[in-house]
Amino acid sequence: MVKKTVSTEEKIIAAAKKVFILKGIDGARMQEIADEAGINKSLLHYYFRSKDKLFDRVFSDSFIPVVKTINLVFEKFQDIDSLVEGFVRHYITMLRENPYIPHFIIHELNRNPDRIVEQIQSSSVNLNRIMEIISKDVEGHKLRPFKPVHVLVNIVALCVFPFVARPIIQGFLLNDSETEFREFIEERTQHIISFVKSAIFINHP
Amino acid sequence: MVKKTVSTEEKIIAAAKKVFILKGIDGARMQEIADEAGINKSLLHYYFRSKDKLFDRVFSDSFIPVVKTINLVFEKFQDIDSLVEGFVRHYITMLRENPYIPHFIIHELNRNPDRIVEQIQSSSVNLNRIMEIISKDVEGHKLRPFKPVHVLVNIVALCVFPFVARPIIQGFLLNDSETEFREFIEERTQHIISFVKSAIFINHP
DNA sequence: AATTGATTTAACCAAACAGTTAAATTTAAT
DNA sequence: ATTAAATTTAACTGTTTGGTTAAATCAATT
CATH class of the missing domain: 1.10.10.60 (Homeodomain-like)
Incomplete structure (x- = not known):
């Protein structure tokens, strides 16, 4: 038993x-x-x-790894350079292992935005930290004068979007080939890192 | 009658x-x-x-303006500079007027990827065009050596993502305030244009 | 005034579905 | 061997829902 x-x-x-x-x-x-x-x-x-109780459980189980990933990176890295790199790497890795989570979370979040409130409070992510780091480096003329919120959203968007829009990307741009999509994601980690760094750093090779 | x-x-x-x-x-x-x-x-x-027939109609009606927007911009602008600017402007405008379309399309696309096939073929978007333009400017050392597909996905991602992830962004980053979200979107058009240009142009102020 | 299509009313059907119940059976622990 | 929990079987309830039907009413055209 x-x-x-x-x-x-x-x-x-x-x-x-x-x-x-x-x-x-x-x-x-x-x-x-x-x-x-x-x-x-x-x-x-x-x-x-009930179905609802089961769903609640599945939803929180899916939500936690996302939050875990974020917190992990935030605690580990301090400077903007390694923060961007670490964030993108961890995020894409997690997404590759759980490719359907973003769509799942986004969909149920749009349908029932209140359900998330508890999740947010119970798993406090400290997003202000990365924004402060960006702020400082903007003041120190190391970074271009972008608003931290936008930069943060940009990084997440670049990582997540291909996974929620996979059918479109694969169908429109990649000859409807699963293999090409995998390659696309494969090379994307490095691309995002380069792209973001080019965008934000004032002096970039 | x-x-x-x-x-x-x-x-x-x-x-x-x-x-x-x-x-x-x-x-x-x-x-x-x-x-x-x-x-x-x-x-x-x-x-x-039937429900299905009604849905099909609504879905194609929602899909067409997206495609229209894209084609419109592609025909109008030729050089990468105005293409980025035009694309982002038109895209964000369209999204502001139809903020729920992306989530709608993405959701039903993930649930029934085949449904889109007809839509794709019937409304042929010429995405290769922008990719060729990027290719040429990369060869001409005007742009950094990024793969055109990624750049294209990036631009769309930066525009679309805030609308599909609105509850998260508004809840996590913007004090759960609708006003702040509107402001966020307001300033975002210019931000994306600057961000993308900083990223892709080799010589950028 | 007669016709025809648009719209309503109201009742109905069959299928799908979440959830229940209770008894039978299996499995593992003591 | 006994016990208690885990699991199955099978039938059932109540509700929701997509879809139908047919007759009645309304509005515009001719």
Whole structure:
């Protein structure tokens, strides 16, 4: 009565994640999640009383790694140079492992913006830190006079966008080829780093 | 039997657009669309036989202005300088007027990538053109040696991302204030133009 | 005035679906 | 062997929903 408990719960979470991401909360069917997990609907409700409760769990489980990634980088690096590099590298790596998370988060966030509020408060990310670093380097004439908020949004946008717009990019620009998309992402880490540095540094090779 | 026909159809389309964008295709209810349009369900089905057909119509109606915007700019401007400026200006303007279109398109595109294929073919956008222009200027040592595809994706990403990630940006970075978000978008056009030019031009002030 | 299409009313159907229940069966721990 | 939890089976409930139907009313055209 202990051994398989965790395993089944994990199986359910994994299955639910897959289905929720693929179909969204409204498109997802409890039966489909049960099938995907290799169990039946009764057991599914036995573990998670309702669809909503199950979704909440999957959502927070998906949200946490994103926040973790950000905090990790912020604590590790201090100067703008390594901060940009570290941020982009960690972010793209995380996205490559969880390519559907951005769309998932964005979609459910747009549908139910309030749900995120708790998540935000419970996992406080210190975004002000990177903005202060940018501010200082702007004052020190090391960086061009861009507003820190925009620079921050830019970096995230450059990393995340290809993953939420993948069908468009792959279909329009990359001959509808999965291989080309993988290559595209592969070379993108270095590209973003160069692109951002070229943009923000006053003296750049 | 002619006068109000168009008007009612338009009312339905507008209502459907609103509901579909807000709730997604699965979350949308035909009754809600009818209510929103100020008619009843029977009439709704009288105009559009099924939810799917109605959705198809709304989707193509939403997709066309995006493509129109792009083509317009591409035909008008030739050199990279005015192309970047024109593209960003037109794109942000269009997005300000239709802030929910990106999320709508991206969401339904991820859920049903095939649906877009017809749209793509029927509204051929010539993206190669901007890529060729970038290529030439890279060869002419006017631009840094970035791959054109990435530069193109970057520009679109910088414009579009704030609109799909609005709840996050507004909540995390802008004190949850609508006013601040509007200001943010206001100043963003100029920011993106400067940011991109700084990044790509070898000699930039 | 007669016709025709637009719109409403209201009732209805069948399918899908979240969630429940209760009894039976299996599995593992003691 | 007993016990208790995990899991299955299977039938069921209540509701929501997309879609239909048919008759009635309204509005404009002829």
